[in-house]
Amino acid sequence: MQYEILARPATAVAKLTLESNESITCEVGAMIAMSTGISVETTSGMKGASGGFFKGLKRMFSGENFFLNHFTANQPDQTLIIGPTMLGDIVHHDLRGGSLVIQGSSWLASDVGIKIDATWQGFGKAIFSGEGLFWVKATGEGSIFLNSFGAIYEVDVDGEYIVDTGHIVAFEDTLQFKIVKAGASLIGSFLGGEGLVCKFHGTGKLYCQSHNPPNFGKLLGPKLKPR
Amino acid sequence: MSGLDFEISQRPDFAIVSVQLQPGQSVFSEPAAMASMTPSLKMKAGLKGGLKKALGRMFAGESMIVNTFTAESQPGEVVFAPGIPGDLMHYRLDNNSIFLQRGAFLAHSEGLEMSAKWGGAKGFFSGHGLVLLKAQGTGDLFFNSFGAILEIDVTDDYVVDTGYIVAFEDTLDYKVVVLPGSRPAKTIKNFLFGGEGLVCKFSGQGKVWIQTRYIHPLLSWVYPFRPVQSKN
Numbered sequence: 001m002q003y004e005i006l007a008r009p010a011t012a013v014a015k016l017t018l019e020s021n022e023s024i025t026c027e028v029g030a031m032i033a034m035s036t037g038i039s040v041e042t043t044s045g046m047k048g049a050s051g052g053f054f055k056g057l058k059r060m061f062s063g064e065n066f067f068l069n070h071f072t073a074n075q076p077d078q079t080l081i082i083g084p085t086m087l088g089d090i091v092h093h094d095l096r097g098g099s100l101v102i103q104g105s106s107w108l109a110s111d112v113g114i115k116i117d118a119t120w121q122g123f124g125k126a127i128f129s130g131e132g133l134f135w136v137k138a139t140g141e142g143s144i145f146l147n148s149f150g151a152i153y154e155v156d157v158d159g160e161y162i163v164d165t166g167h168i169v170a171f172e173d174t175l176q177f178k179i180v181k182a183g184a185s186l187i188g189s190f191l192g193g194e195g196l197v198c199k200f201h202g203t204g205k206l207y208c209q210s211h212n213p214p215n216f217g218k219l220l221g222p223k224l225k226p227r
Numbered sequence: 228m229s230g231l232d233f234e235i236s237q238r239p240d241f242a243i244v245s246v247q248l249q250p251g252q253s254v255f256s257e258p259a260a261m262a263s264m265t266p267s268l269k270m271k272a273g274l275k276g277g278l279k280k281a282l283g284r285m286f287a288g289e290s291m292i293v294n295t296f297t298a299e300s301q302p303g304e305v306v307f308a309p310g311i312p313g314d315l316m317h318y319r320l321d322n323n324s325i326f327l328q329r330g331a332f333l334a335h336s337e338g339l340e341m342s343a344k345w346g347g348a349k350g351f352f353s354g355h356g357l358v359l360l361k362a363q364g365t366g367d368l369f370f371n372s373f374g375a376i377l378e379i380d381v382t383d384d385y386v387v388d389t390g391y392i393v394a395f396e397d398t399l400d401y402k403v404v405v406l407p408g409s410r411p412a413k414t415i416k417n418f419l420f421g422g423e424g425l426v427c428k429f430s431g432q433g434k435v436w437i438q439t440r441y442i443h444p445l446l447s448w449v450y451p452f453r454p455v456q457s458k459n
Contacts, residue, residue: 007374010240010375011373011374011440032388034426035386036383036384036385036386040406085444086448145242217449220452224449226457227455227456
């Protein structure tokens with residue numbers, strides 16, 4: 001599979017070229033346009049697998065759709081253009097063993113060989129991380145496409161690193177994070193507008209997004225007419 | 228007839244076009260598209276093409292009013308910017324026609340005729356109205372979108388989610404269909420649960436322009452953040 005990411009960073013889309021029998025699993029609704037030599041299969045689990053009901057249910061709690069769409073080329077040189085609905089960027093991550101932990105709505109697509117599952121990060125993180133209750137855990141080998149709100153930047157963490165809540169896109173599972181207060185005192189942390197932050201430790205790759213969707217929504221909302 | 232002297236800049240997020248007019252030349256735009264201009268140009272608002280054409284434009288999601296910018300004795304420059312941030316495309320018509328999705332029209336040169344085209348019941352399900360805007364003749368056309376515009380050369384068949392179509396050449400046939408699955412039962416499942424729903428299937432040879440985002444998901448996302456009206 002060849003890929004090209006276009007219109008970065010504000011309204012990015014991924015243009016994929018599939019050869020015969022190549023497949024990709026996408027988030028529901030991600031397809032924008034495609035050649036007609038591609039067939040689509042909707043399932044609640046991995047391609048060709050049955051009984052993915054609970055997987056689907058878990059995925060739903062992680063902010064993704066219950067269903068997955070699998071696109072398979074049945075002719076050579078087929079184009080598929082995919083993108084998220086919100087404004088923002090797309091990055092490609094090459095997963096070589098291990099897992100990538102992805103913020104609920106940031107998973108866009110991945111190779112069919114990669115297992116997509118929901119993961120629970122514990123109560124503290126569920127409530128305070130500014131992300132969803134569950135996270136998406138991608139395991140296996142192949143390509144993953146992530147999307148963000150705003151631009152995506154990459155951080156190679158070796159030791160410790162702090163990310164504000166709501167700015168995490170994904171991280172390699174060689175990293176762990178805990179919720180801590182941003183400043184020395186709790187009151188100071190909240191007055192500074194940072195409040196609680198996520199403190200990572202370990203060695204691995206971390207993807208952050210430049211903008212935090214709930215913050216943007218809270219700025220826009222009061223300027224609109226009441227509903 | 229020679230084409231307009233123009234330059235598109237700030238693509239793809241805040242695209243604008245500046246047009247240089249020679250004495251005697253005119254350019255037409257949708258209302259409020261003018262961002263800046265030299266004082267040598269005369270601007271006139273009117274129902275171009277008569278009431279019938281104006282009503283047609285209204286049904287195609289555009290304004291009935293068209294603004295005309297004319298360089299009389301002096302040359303001049305006018306800069307057009309769409310009302311919505313996004314991308315902008317130029318297309319040169321040579322005695323052919325092109326269809327635009329609702330709201331995609333920005334400006335055109337002399338020699339073009341804009342009219343409403345009944346998209347047929349097949350346009351009905353796309354959620355974008357029944358009527359397309361048709362540009363025909365010989366001249367320059369500028370159209371815009373939310374998100375970036377990608378140009379696709381269709382040589383056989385191509386499928387586009389109905390929400391993402393910006394424009395297409397009239398040499399293409401189009402049909403609104405359910406996203407094709409591998410088996411009939413799968414097709415129904417795709418339609419009900421696959422989230423892709425209805426797509427537009429283009430066939431023949433020609434160009435299709437698609438946008439990388441459409442505005443409705445952003446609007447539905449922001450909706451819950453609106454304040455709630457108090458009951459008392």
